Amino acid sequence: MCILIVKDSNKVISNDILVASAHINQHGLGVLWLDNWRVTYHESNDYVVLDTDRPFIAHFRYATIGKISRENCHPFNINDDEILFQNGTVHNLGNKDKTDTQHMAELLKDIPKDRWCEVLEMTECRFVTANLKERTYELYNEYDWIEHDGISYSKENVLNQTLVAVYGTLKKDYSNYHHHLSTAKYVGPGETLDKYPLIIDGLPYLLNKQGVGNYVEVDLFLVDNDTFKMLDQLESHPTWYYRERINIDTKDGTVMSAFVYFNDTVDDTGVHHKTYTQEVSGHSYYGDEVVFHDSCSCIEPIVTRDTYLDELYCDACYLTVHTHQDEINPNDLDVTYESIKI
Numbered sequence: 001m002c003i004l005i006v007k008d009s010n011k012v013i014s015n016d017i018l019v020a021s022a023h024i025n026q027h028g029l030g031v032l033w034l035d036n037w038r039v040t041y042h043e044s045n046d047y048v049v050l051d052t053d054r055p056f057i058a059h060f061r062y063a064t065i066g067k068i069s070r071e072n073c074h075p076f077n078i079n080d081d082e083i084l085f086q087n088g089t090v091h092n093l094g095n096k097d098k099t100d101t102q103h104m105a106e107l108l109k110d111i112p113k114d115r116w117c118e119v120l121e122m123t124e125c126r127f128v129t130a131n132l133k134e135r136t137y138e139l140y141n142e143y144d145w146i147e148h149d150g151i152s153y154s155k156e157n158v159l160n161q162t163l164v165a166v167y168g169t170l171k172k173d174y175s176n177y178h179h180h181l182s183t184a185k186y187v188g189p190g191e192t193l194d195k196y197p198l199i200i201d202g203l204p205y206l207l208n209k210q211g212v213g214n215y216v217e218v219d220l221f222l223v224d225n226d227t228f229k230m231l232d233q234l235e236s237h238p239t240w241y242y243r244e245r246i247n248i249d250t251k252d253g254t255v256m257s258a259f260v261y262f263n264d265t266v267d268d269t270g271v272h273h274k275t276y277t278q279e280v281s282g283h284s285y286y287g288d289e290v291v292f293h294d295s296c297s298c299i300e301p302i303v304t305r306d307t308y309l310d311e312l313y314c315d316a317c318y319l320t321v322h323t324h325q326d327e328i329n330p331n332d333l334d335v336t337y338e339s340i341k342i
Contacts, residue, residue, distance in 0.1 A: 001024075001025060001062030001063075001064055001087075002025055002059060002060060002061050002062050002074075002086075002087045002088075002154075003021050003024070003025055003059070003060045003087060003153065003154055003155055003157075003158050004057070004058070004059050004085055004086075004087045004126060004128060004152075004153070004154035005021065005050075005056075005057070005058045005059075005060075005151065005152070005153055005154075006057050006128065006137075006139065006151070006152040006153075007055055007056055007057075007058075007151045007152075008034055008055045009055060009150055009151075010053040010054075010055070011053070011149065011150055011151060012051065012052065012053055013050060013051070013151060015051070015163065015256060015257045016161055016162055016163050016222070017158050017159060017161070018047045018048070018050055018051060019047065019161075019163055019187065019222065019256060020157075020158040020159075020161040020185070020222050021044075021047060021058075021060045021158045022044040022045055022047040022060060023044075023185055023187050023222065024060075024062065024157060024158060024185065025044060025060035025061055025062040026044045026045075026062070027044065027061040027062055027063040027068045027072075027073075028041065028042075028043065028044060028060075028061045028068070028069075028070065028072070028073035029041070029042040029043065029044050029046060029047065029049075029058065029059070029060050029061070029073065030042075030058070030059045030061075030073040030074045030075055030085075031049065031050070031056050031057070031058045031059075032056060032057040032058075032075060032083070032085075032130055032137075033054060033055070033056050034054075034055035034056055034057065034135075034137075035054055035055055037130075037132050037135050039075060039083070041070055041073050044060055044061070045252065045254070047060075048254065057085060057128055057130065057137065059073070059074040059075065059085045059086075059087070061073055061074060064089050065089060065093070065094040065095070065098075065099050065100045066094050066095070066096070066097060066098050066099035066100070066102070067096065067097050072098075072099050072102070074086065074101060075128075075130070076099075076101055076102045076105040077105060078105045078108045078109050078129065079109055081131055081132055081133040081134075082129055082130065082131050082132070083105075083129070083130050083132065084101060084104065084105040084108065084127065084128070084129055085101075085127065085128040085129075085130075086100070086101040086104065086125055086126070086127050086128075087125060087126045087127075087154035087155060088123065088124060088125030088126060088154075089125070090103075090104055090123050090125060093107075104120075107119070108129075116129065116140075117138075117140060120140040120141070121140055121141055123141075124141070124144070125141065126139070126140065126141050126144055126145060126154035126155075127139070127140040127141070128140070139152065146159065160224060160225050161185075161222045161223070161224060162222070162223050162224075162225075162228050162259060163187070163220060163221070163222055163256060163257070163258040163259065164220070164221050164222075164223050164228070164231065164258055164259045164260070165190065165192075165218040165219070165220055165246070165248050165258040165259065165260045166181070166218060166219050166221065166260075166261075167198065167204060167206055167216055167217065167218045167219075167260070167275075167276055168203065168204035168276050169203070169204075169276075169278070170219075170231075171218075171219045171276070171278075172186055172219050174278050175278060176234070180227070180230060180231065180234060181221055181223070181227070183227070184221040184222060184223045184224075184227055185221060185222040185223075186219070186220075186221055187220035187221060187222060187250075187256075188219075188220055188250060188251060189217065189218070189219055189220070189250075189251055190217075190218050190219075190220055190248040190249055190250040190251065190256070191215040191216060191217050191218060191248070191249055192215050192216045192218065192246060192247070192248060192249070192260075193215075193246070193247035193248060193249045193255055194210050194211060194215075194246070194247070195210070195211055195212060195213050195214055195215055195216075196208070196209060196210065196212065196213050196214070196216050196246075197209050197212050197213030197214075197268055197272040198213060198214065198216045198272060198273040198274065198275075198276065199266055199267075199268065199269055199271070199272070199273070200271075200273050200276055201266060201269070204273075204276040205263040205265075205266045206260065206261070206262050206263065207262065207263070207264055207266070207268055208244065208262040208264055209268070212272070213272035214272055214273065214274040215249070215274065216273075216274060216275065217274060217275040218248060218258075218260070220248060220250070220256065220258060231261075235261045237261065240263060240265065241261040241262065241263045242261065242262055242263075243259045243260065243261050243262070244259065244260065244262060245257050245258065245259055245260075246258065246260050
């Protein structure tokens with residue numbers, strides 16, 4: 001896991017890439033600033049320090065070997081002048097407290113520098129060594145690096161990710177979430193930095209009238225290109241809903257730029273909502289049986305029978321559900337859903 005970013009120019013990395021780097025790799029951030037050759041350490045959520053034209057080498061950590069702690073954030077000292085960054089796992093190095101990268105740095109200390117490349121490239125990991133005194137750095141296993149917009153990345157899972165803010169049926173655990181966003185990276189809740197009118201007329205509609213209405217509550221997701229295209233199709237972008245980037249204020253006070261889907265085809269009724277909510281019924285129907293969702297909490301569960309295991313599961317979230325014969329009339333329940341029987 002982890003991600004290494006090498007930016008030795010004055011280009012600015014996109015907000016989406018920084019958010020993806022931080023939320024996929026949440027266990028610490030180490031930065032070597034290439035304008036003064038000093039190292040600083042941060043929480044991953046402090047990724048905004050990289051929203052700059054300053055050149056740097058940055059490492060976001062996802063812990064696999066060694067405990068989660070500030071001391072286990074990269075880089076690690078090889079000697080008094082040189083440091084090591086790593087993305088990937090070197091098996092049989094490190095332990096429950098110490099990372100494999102620190103262990104590798106300790107090994108390099110006793111190996112002649114002209115053999116470092118030979119040793120490091122015996123693995124499939126991506127490494128960077130930097131000499132703070134000479135102000136130079138070197139990448140290893142360079143063919144495995146990804147270059148994007150003139151910036152080098154040790155892997156591509158943080159690229160082609162887009163931050164989307166949803167306010168309606170796509171919110172976490174709501175009716176469209178399990179069908180469209182369950183595999184996306186949930187970043188967290190937030191609200192629009194500016195006021196907008198949220199109209200609820202069966203479905204929710206956000207009008208693009210900045211400064212009118214409320215600070216609307218949203219859920220933030222990182223989506224890949226395929227999911228992004230699917231959302232455009234779902235919202236009939238740009239003919240019905242259309243998307244634009246706006247600023248979102250998160251619960252920790254960070255402001256993120258995210259796409260939101262507006263719809264200006266509906267009338268502004270003057271009744272502006274702050275949030276759109278759905279209620280979970282807790283049960284649905286499979287034939288004549290009432291399904292009690294003691295593990296599944298989907299808004300619209302799709303109850304299906306696994307004929308091999310002879311049990312019911314929700315085809316939206318794949319969790320097992322249980323049924324009980326009951327005389328409950330569906331009309332007596334607050335919310336009911338039709339299930340699919342196969």
